[in-house]
Amino acid sequence: MSRVAIIGVGQSEFVRAYPGSVRELAFEGFRDAMRDARLTVKDVQASVICSAPEYDKQRSPAGVFAEYLGLNPQPTFYVESLCSSSSMGLRLAYSLVKSGLHEVVAVIGFQKMSEISSAESQERMGRGADIQWESPFGTMMPAYYAMYARAHMAAYGTTLEDLALIRVKAATYGQLNDKAVYRKPVTLENLTHPEDRMAGPVASPLRVGDCCANADGSSCVIVASEEKAKAFCRKPVWVLGLGAATTSVNLAGRDLFTGLSVAREASRQAYKMAGIGPKDVDVAEVHDCFTIAEMMAYEDLGFAGPGEGRDLIRGKATYKEGSIPVNVDGGLLSKGHPIGATGGSQIRTVVLQLRGEAGAIQVKDPEIGLVHNIGGVGLYGNVSIFGR
């Protein structure tokens, strides 16, 4: 069986308010990846455009972007699974390449969230939940994840300080990432001192510091057949395993509240396809839209047993020098979370790590990397495993 490779990765800087249009924003990530892969637009046989709708005015962005990026007359596809859109885009690109339909496919994720106010964006994000039966109660993403945090604390004795430690780790590495929207340090005291902005309540028990920041950004991953990868690329990174899962949108339809069932199912699939287990992973990017999300990811991915995620962060096992480095690029918490671009940015970090090109955040000689990317409040789960 022939393999599928990532031959180029790129992303824009993640910023609070991008001073340009969405097609120009998409160009930034695309240009970065195309330069990385040393390709010209003629080499790209199809594009996959990934974002969550309703944050900007452009309808059907795929066709508009394909023209702006010079990818006419090649076909383009629009993929949406909320915050995991570009990981789902990778899954589509993998299928296109594996089927032999296309040999080189560009997966472009983007989101420009700054065109609408924060309250409006919260309302739109809330509508990523069940608009018929949940949204009329006034739901927001932080409150849903807060319910998971509360359940995790009640079941296992996880503390607010444990969650704060995850924010401190994210900021440790966010300071080193010149693409991150938040590059300041964060201390434990920032989240525990009642007068500190970071400690301010958002949706109990989560505080300002437990939440990632909205950002504008784009990312791009170039996917290629084994033959093209060997022709174009010095250091191809191979897609070893892909997993994807869904569950009930309404929390009433779920049974698990101390973890995300989609992450458990997607990781089971991905580990099986790759023929590896959690202990084989050398570096991971997980979907830390909130601190509790990273804590649950440790457990859902099998890096720790249920309720034991806190031991990893307390012992700094998920720092760069630890046994399983997680989000050493600052994660969503510090890098920022431009919905549709996030998965591609996570993949970029892992690919750079596996190529030994991650600079100041380089983990020592990793062979296997994992990306955990969640859409909505655990509505969609994607886990992707990569190897050198």
Place this chain on the structure above:
Amino acid sequence: MAEKAKIDERFKKFGTVSFTSLTKTNDFVDFLEKGQIAGTRCKDCGRVFFPPRADCFQCLASNTEWFEVTGSGRLVSFSKLEYGPAGFQNDVPYCIALLDYGTFKIFGRISRDVPEADIAVGMPMKAIANTLPNGQLNYVFVKE
């Protein structure tokens, strides 16, 4: 000339802001008006749905009947919102929550009458119909 069919928009009355106007489960609003909370049951296979749905994916049929939610559930989790999304700013702070009734769960809000200090995961609570200050209808959870 035939009279134009009247559009059944009863569901617009559900919640502080309703994002749905047309649904085959419109009767849910009538139950709320009578002070009842209702789910549906598939008459073919017996599967119980809350939130209610008109269609059973197991039987691929639309042969459901309403049942009234009675008794109490246990509080699975909750969160107090300090900020609300657009349209809900006048409601904050409020607590969203999930109750486990055993054969189904209910997502909703905890009543303002329950002091925050009294709320704990695992406590028994029950859902009751509620009229909001703006005249809209929803349901809230109170102590059993």
